Amino acid sequence: MSEIADYVENAVNQWQFARSAVKQKSSIIREILKDSSKPGVINFGGGLPAPELFPLDLIQQSCTNVMREHGKEALQYSLTVGIEKMREVIAWRYKQQGVDVTTNEIQITGGAQQGLDVIGRVFIEPGAVVLTETPTYLGALQAFSFYGVKYVSVATDGDGAIPEDVEIKIKEHKPRFLYLVSTFQNPTGITISESRREQLVEIAKKYNCPIVDDNPYGEIRFDGEDVTSLKAIGKEYVIQLGTFSKLISPGLRIGWIASNPHVAPIIERMKQAMDLHTNSFSQYVIADFAAAGHLDKHIELIKAEYGKKRTFMLDMLKKYFSDKATWTTPEGGLFLWLKLADHISATDMLADAIKAKVAYVPGKFFYSAEQDDSTMRLNFCNATEENIEEGIKRLASVVNSIS
Numbered sequence: 001m002s003e004i005a006d007y008v009e010n011a012v013n014q015w016q017f018a019r020s021a022v023k024q025k026s027s028i029i030r031e032i033l034k035d036s037s038k039p040g041v042i043n044f045g046g047g048l049p050a051p052e053l054f055p056l057d058l059i060q061q062s063c064t065n066v067m068r069e070h071g072k073e074a075l076q077y078s079l080t081v082g083i084e085k086m087r088e089v090i091a092w093r094y095k096q097q098g099v100d101v102t103t104n105e106i107q108i109t110g111g112a113q114q115g116l117d118v119i120g121r122v123f124i125e126p127g128a129v130v131l132t133e134t135p136t137y138l139g140a141l142q143a144f145s146f147y148g149v150k151y152v153s154v155a156t157d158g159d160g161a162i163p164e165d166v167e168i169k170i171k172e173h174k175p176r177f178l179y180l181v182s183t184f185q186n187p188t189g190i191t192i193s194e195s196r197r198e199q200l201v202e203i204a205k206k207y208n209c210p211i212v213d214d215n216p217y218g219e220i221r222f223d224g225e226d227v228t229s230l231k232a233i234g235k236e237y238v239i240q241l242g243t244f245s246k247l248i249s250p251g252l253r254i255g256w257i258a259s260n261p262h263v264a265p266i267i268e269r270m271k272q273a274m275d276l277h278t279n280s281f282s283q284y285v286i287a288d289f290a291a292a293g294h295l296d297k298h299i300e301l302i303k304a305e306y307g308k309k310r311t312f313m314l315d316m317l318k319k320y321f322s323d324k325a326t327w328t329t330p331e332g333g334l335f336l337w338l339k340l341a342d343h344i345s346a347t348d349m350l351a352d353a354i355k356a357k358v359a360y361v362p363g364k365f366f367y368s369a370e371q372d373d374s375t376m377r378l379n380f381c382n383a384t385e386e387n388i389e390e391g392i393k394r395l396a397s398v399v400n401s402i403s
């Protein structure tokens with residue numbers, strides 16, 4: 001056996017892999033998920049929603065309905081853009097939120113992550129510049145890197161990307177697009193303020209630089225005032241990515257790109273070459289679930305539960321971390337951002353944390369340029385309250401042991 005393995009390894013070592021494939025790194029989050037799945041580890045690391053809230057019975061009911069009513073279509077090849085019913089649900093939901101998006105502007109994708117890959121194919125070639133927030137979503141950095149992107153990060157504060165810096169960097173670098181996670185950002189939980197939204201769109205229009213707004217969390221608000229969707233303000237200048245991963249379940253793998261009538265056909269061609277179309281069965285299931293009125297109710301449930309967990313984690317941080325760190329107070333979403341004393345490396349500390357049976361994602365991986373390694377992302381929605389308290393306590397003792 002081992003001779004065969006050696007033979008295969010030697011052969012493979014001589015193959016000429018694409019440079020882009022060899023350079024592609026595995027996501028630190030996936031690596032952490034491997035370690036954190038060890039028994040007893042409390043995981044604040046992954047972007048996992050709360051499994052106890054998955055609407056198992058209702059999804060089962062929708063699966064049955066789909067097999068009965070659309071079985072043959074659901075199991076057959078279907079259109080690249082996505083099934084009509086699914087796109088109608090999304091367009092209708094946009095309308096409810098005051099955003100004018102028609103079905104022909106919507107492309108269904110295999111989650112928002114595939115949406116990012118499609119956007120990469122549509123806009124990026126080696127050396128092309130993309131502007132990102134500081135920090136930004138790690139999965140986007142990974143997706144765009146494959147296409148040889150050059151990142152330029154823009155200054156960001158508690159109200160999101162700073163328009164003056166965006167304008168300077170657009171003028172200097174002529175980017176393909178400005179990438180934002182506008183609402184309850186992954187990783188910080190920060191939301192771009194209403195006035196900044198207007199300013200950013202104005203700049204996008206002035207310099208004809210599209211905004212890609214990756215928005216998995218916008219509907220999960222449990223505190224504060226609603227903000228206007230960037231898509232509503234910027235219309236055809238904003239390409240918005242959405243997903244049902246956090247609203248229902250990531251396992252269904254359904255997301256979308258809402259663009260404009262000129263870009264949608266290009267997006268469709270890129271997507272077609274990737275996988276012909278997204279899983280039809282999942283699309284039918286979600287369309288059925290939404291048409292039966294379950295989606296809005298389920299989102300209300302998620303908002304209530306995540307809001308409680310967020311508040312509980314903040315209380316635990318006050319209790320165990322008050323003199324050791326600062327943190328954001330997100331009004332929605334799944335994540336908050338913790339900043340330790342400058343001399344502490346959250347990356348170096350991770351091995352100790354996992355030994356102490358608690359996991360997080362070191363913040364440094366969310367930066368496209370200069371990194372702040374004394375930061376970390378914490379997911380507050382996946383653990384039970386009991387585990388949140390225990391996990392924060394463990395984390396605090398790891399920090400105490402090194403500071």
Ligand SMILES: Cc1ncc(COP(=O)(O)O)c(C=O)c1O
Binds near residue numbers: 114139214215245
């Ligand atoms: C900002 C952002 N974009 C995209 C994704 C990927 O989502 P999906 O599960 O829909 O592929 C995530 C998931 O955590 C995310 O936070």
